Amino acid sequence: MANRYDDEKFGNVVREYVRGRISRRQFIGRGAQLGLSAAVLAKMTRPSRAAANLIESDPVAPYESPITPERVAFLKTKPYKGTALNILVAKITVGDCLKHYVPQWEEQTGGKVNVAEVPIDALHTQIFSDLSSGLGKYDAYMTGCWFYGDFFVPKDPYIVSTEKFLADPKHAYWDPDQWIPSMRKLYSWNGKIYGTLMDGDAQALYFRKDVFANKDVQEKFKAKYNYDLPAPPKTTKEYHDITDFFTGWDWNGDGQNDWGISLHAKVNEQGFFHFLTLSAPFIISPDNKYYFFNPETMKPLINSEGHLRALEDYVKFLANGPKEQIAWTLGQGWDRFLAGHSATEPTWGDLPTLAQDPKTSKVQGKMGAAPLPGTTEAFNPITGEWKNYDLNQVGNTNGGTWHCVISRMSKKQEATYDFLSLMANKKNALWNAATGWTGVQPGMKFEYFPPIGTGNVEEWKALGWNEDDAVEYLKAYYAVLAAPVQQEYLRIPGAAEYWHELDVNISAVLGGQMQPKAALDATAAAWEKITDRYGRDKQKALYQASFT
Amino acid sequence: MAGRRIERLEHGVAFKYALLLPAVIWVFAFTFLPLLAVLRYSFSSYVMGEGITGFVGFDNYVDVLTSPSFWQSIFVTVIFVVVAVPIQLVLGFLAAWLVTLGAPGSRTFTTIIGSPLFTLEVAIGYLGVTFFTDQGGLIAVPLAALGIHVPWMSTAFGGIAGAIILDIWRWTSFIFIIVLAGLAGIPGELYDAAVLDAKSHWQVMWHLAVPLAWPVITIAVLLRVVECLKVFAIPFALTSGGPGTSTQTFSAMDYLTTIQFFDFGKGSAMAIVFLVLVSVVLTVFFQQMRKSLA
DSSP, X not given: OXXXXXXXXXXXXXXXXXXXXXXXXXXXXXXXXXTOOHHHHHHHTOOOTTGGGOBSOOTTXXXXXXXXXXXXXXXXXXXXXXOEEEEEEESSHHHHHHHHTHHHHHHHHSOEEXXXXXXXXXXXXXXXXXXXXXXXXXXXXXXXXXXXXXXXXXXXXXXXXXXXXXXXXXXXXXXXXXBOHHHHHHTEETTEEOEEXXXXXXXXEEEEHHHHTOHHHHHHHHHHHSSOOOSSOXXXXXXXXXXXXXXXXXXXXXXXXXXXXXXXXXXXXXXXHHHHHHHHHHHOBTTBOOSXXXXXXXXXXXXXXXXXXXXXXXXXXXXXXXXXXXXXXXXXXXXXXHTTXXXXXXXXXXXXXXXXXXXXXXXXXXEEEEOOOBEEEEEETTTTEEEEEEEEOOBOOOSOOOEEEEEXXXXXHHHHHHHHHHHHSHHHHHHHHHOGGGOOOOOBGGXXXXXXXXXXXXXXXXXXXXHHHHHHHHXXXXXXXXXXXXXXXXXXXXXXXXXXXXXXXXXXXXXXXXXXHHHHHHHHHHHHHHHHHHOHHHHHHHHHHTTO | OHHHHHHHHHHHHHHHHHHHHHHHHHHIIIIIHHHHHHHHHHTEEEETTTEEEEEOTTHHHHHXXXXXXXXXXXXXXXXXXXXXXXXXXXXXXXXXXXXXXXXXXXXXXXXXXXXXXXXXXXXHHHHHHHHHOTTTOTTXXXXXXXXXXOOTTTSHHHHHHHHHHHHHHHHXXXXXXXHHHHHHTSOHHHHHHHHHHOSSHHHHIIIIIHHHHHHHHHHHHHHHHHHHHTOOHHHHHHHTTOSTTTTOOHHHHHIIIIIISOOHHHHHHHHHHHHHHHHHHHHHHHHHHHHHHO
């Protein structure tokens, strides 16, 4: 940009395009008039790779858009009449999302889908009992990404790559090139795609921007902490002040005391992800990418000085929310924020999405969103040194990124992929990401607004979103997914077990049964045993490979 | 004659063995062989997808016996047994006694009290979450309104107490039904005679009903102790074993180790150690029971 004036003009052009008021061609043309490279603009707003062969819709496939001519011809034959699929899912919102597509697929293809649901804490057991016993009852499994390493323990992996099906235009169309790279990595193993698009998890900070913008609140904050209320907080120090400030008084005027933060920390659920995310900037930095293990020795890093300080910090965060958070499930944590009783919540994108439903939310149009706060000091557990930074903020892909993988024992792999691809089709993927109860978050560029992707806010508004909430959420979410400094995602065999040990020990600290140092030392000792059982050299090779 | 008698006897012995054979096969196949398999696993390292990866001697046993979590889970299980079973016994017996006395509404009460027995334990555990949560819980909120704030879900005490309350609700009717049958088996004329001699129903209960129903009571207690030592679904559904592992029972810990994380080696060692501990407890229990019956 030549100057501030051009910058603003281009910003207006972007906003017009995001809001769907001008076409892609007009966007490129106006950008070029402002001196920007048309080639770069075209690349920024690149349509899907097979766009030339796509049609917008066809009566034979009412639930898909866009669609290939080959798909239209294929569906006319009711190709899976007499085929029944068995799919195992977790009894969580993403499982409900999958079930939503069962009648649609059955109508279009003539096939049948039987969905078995298990509680989230039993999902890993059910999947790997079925696979390791050789029963192979299921054609596909809904998986959390941290299960991936376990699928690849046997020489002949338990799941099959979907790349051969992806290349076949007779299946529902979706373009893996649209994936944000950090998300694509989670659906792949050794560079090959195994998963079919559903979810795209990351944790960001959500806050009540209306309350943060209140003049009285701002004055009170400044009087207490001697600096302006930061919206959003940039550092964990600021975030602590904010959670402390908003705790224990009635800032929403409903006669009840409110809270500064809402978390869920019930053991054996997904609460440990909060610790992983909030602790990251104490350990991960431009100078260190290793959080879990020393890649040379596979010795745990989890009881390093940085982790210890992070855990002490995490305990303080919990103290600024309701005491019962320690036993809350994910939904209970969200409910407190959605009911308007919590000023902030560091969590997944479900929260702003659920906030759009006025039946269950009092905070639509009031959602602020930002990457999670960083630190000004981080510990490098490899060199054993603290180092200062202006601001060390860390992105993440923490969460399940729940999606389905196909069993190698399935006799109906192609039909199974066909069902899964229906959910990955652009029309459905966007609907999933924008609809609260699906539990699905956006991981594809077409869901984001230019210059990141090709989406536009009108699509989100049509799905019930407040315009500002959508813009702010997607901007923050992308910043988390594409942050230059990213927290690693543990996907080696036994990841579920490593995380379980961390989970129970953190919970013991929160419950007052252990001191942070003892808890992290106990976690490290347990991790050593797990590593030895799986084979240190094998684990080391896989851990190192996860960074390539 | 002698030859024929021997032949008949041999035929009889063979027939007896033949009758016993299915039971022997059953026990061998479904008790002895699995026990041998568990023993073998307990001395091995096991990885899901690879199977047994090596012989590790007593490492798994050392791991288990030096694990604070293991002893914590034993402690929680024992607390469960020593608190829940006596309360269930007292409540179940008193209810059965009142029904035996023909208290008003006995028939309706007998029908209602049995209903929790037909409810899945895991469902009761999840239902407990709605009872004890601070967000509108059916038990927590009224108590809080009375100024009684129990940290049901956020502390070990609250979690165990909540799980024990649910277990008592579920299983008191079991004691009630067995004891009711035992009390019904006492001849009516003994009651009639005792009522004439005694000053109160309390004396009749204590000096007549309890001693005569004692064999039935001990069986009921034995069954409840065995079941309670295996307690899993209610506390696990309610608290998931947390905070930390503070409400994790032995069964939950063994489930997580063996089934969730496929560590068959450590899980099997855990099961063997527990089997030994329980065998000792039950042996003592049986000895005491024999003495009291004698």
